[in-house]
Amino acid sequence: MTNIDLGRPVQGDVVDLILDDHRRFEALLRDLRDSSQDRDAVRRAFAALHVAHAEAEERFVYPKLKRKNAVDDHEADHGVEEHAEGNQALLGVLELSGTDTQAFDDAVEELARLVNHHLTEEELTILNPAREAVGPQVRADLGEQFATERNRQIDEDCGRLENVRRIVAEARRTGLLDDEDGDD
Numbered sequence: 001m002t003n004i005d006l007g008r009p010v011q012g013d014v015v016d017l018i019l020d021d022h023r024r025f026e027a028l029l030r031d032l033r034d035s036s037q038d039r040d041a042v043r044r045a046f047a048a049l050h051v052a053h054a055e056a057e058e059r060f061v062y063p064k065l066k067r068k069n070a071v072d073d074h075e076a077d078h079g080v081e082e083h084a085e086g087n088q089a090l091l092g093v094l095e096l097s098g099t100d101t102q103a104f105d106d107a108v109e110e111l112a113r114l115v116n117h118h119l120t121e122e123e124l125t126i127l128n129p130a131r132e133a134v135g136p137q138v139r140a141d142l143g144e145q146f147a148t149e150r151n152r153q154i155d156e157d158c159g160r161l162e163n164v165r166r167i168v169a170e171a172r173r174t175g176l177l178d179d180e181d182g183d184d
Contacts, residue, residue, distance in 0.1 A: 004028075004045035006052075008151055013136065014061060014143035015127050021053045021150075022119045029112045032093075039099035047159030050090055050115070051167065054083035055158065056149035064142050065126065070133035075125050082118040084171035089114050091168050094161050 006024065009017050028046040031037045062076040089111040096104050130139065157163070171177045 004041060006045060006049050006154060009147040010144070010151075011140065011147060012143045013139045014146050015130055015139060017143050017146055017150075018053075018057070018061070018127060019123070021049060022123065024049060025053075025115055025119060029108070029115065032108045033105075033112070035100065039104070043093055043099070044159060047090055047094055047164060048154050048157070049159070050086060051158040051164065052150045052153035054087070055153050056146045058083065059149055060145040061142060062126075064138070065130055065134065068134050068138065070129045071126050075129075079118070079122055079126060081176055082114070082121070084168070084176040086111070086114050086118060087164060087171065088168050088177055091161075091164050094164055 007020065009020070025046070028042055028049065031042040032039055032046065058080055062071070062079060065071045066073060066076050089107070092107045093104070093111050096107060098104060134142075168177065
């Protein structure tokens, strides 16, 4: 667990809640790049938020937006694939013993590249259609489900190394990620 404030929303428009987390990701990535920060605490906080956010989106947000025809299967599936890629890069950051090495900086750079790409794409291709195609009451109901699941995941320490390893292994098993050795 971490002492960095990740927020504990309980309700709100799901689009706004997701965007709030996106801004938290950006701030945490800045802190991961800052050698004067407690980078170990920041990476634990980032891991908790990344896993909780992705799990809540995949469990509630993407399926509901597909049912409401706000996004198609391709967009939702692509979001899940990008979560898997982000988790794989996150695992690379978590598995490093030190935070003051070039290897850590390189791993953070790759994590930031993947996460920033996903944030931009999700805001353009999933959140904009959600604003336009889904009414405020549905977005509010979905926001409550998203927040509840997100907070539950964080409370269960979802960002711990063993859990991220399990999530990445499952993504490989189901074909969301290529095997490490390049075999399919």
